[in-house]
Amino acid sequence: NAGVMQNPRHLVRRRGQEARLRCSPMKGHSHVYWYRQLPEEGLKFMVYLQKENIIDESGMPKERFSAEFPKEGPSILRIQQVVRGDSAAYFCASSPFGEVAKNIQYFGAGTRLSVL
């Protein structure tokens, strides 16, 4: 059973470009979470999705950031017109269906975004 798969592992973008980060949850997991980690900091929640639904986007910046988890395919975190402050590690986590089990999150290896 493969773990949470994130790609690319490293992404370099110039200011103003778009960044697309992909996350495939563990098999059988229907909940996906995105977190951002700045250097020497803990992870900060961004958005929580189920298939075709955004459940909680309270941690997502209001502009330039969007996320989706389509019926088929991976979850995508999209950052438009990137700025240097977007440079960070972005982690995806997934958890299985069920209210109690939902708290148990398994993390991918992350995508390290560098904005030049």
Added chain:
Amino acid sequence: QQQVKQSPQSLIVQKGGISIINCAYENTAFDYFPWYQQFPGKGPALLIAIRPDVSEKKEGRFTISFNKSAKQFSLHIMDSQPGDSATYFCAASFGGSQGNLIFGKGTKLSVKP
């Protein structure tokens, strides 16, 4: 009210010693408290977790102690080994539809041989 405060920021322990990392929270609605271990360049890995209906949970060399009245919980690593050198994060979450984890800032543990 949604913060989780973690200390110390860094910790150096001799091989075979006990590593202790502490976390405190404010919101009594939290009902799940996991600890994650992260190696450089890797994602966080779930180490051990506890719910507020128990005061202690042990898995191998790792123990969580939970003090509900003080709103504190701690991770104890017994017989610490150099391979335990990593950054450790405590976290907390609510039940129900708000499953996102609120993380502490992390503790960088170095175990000296």
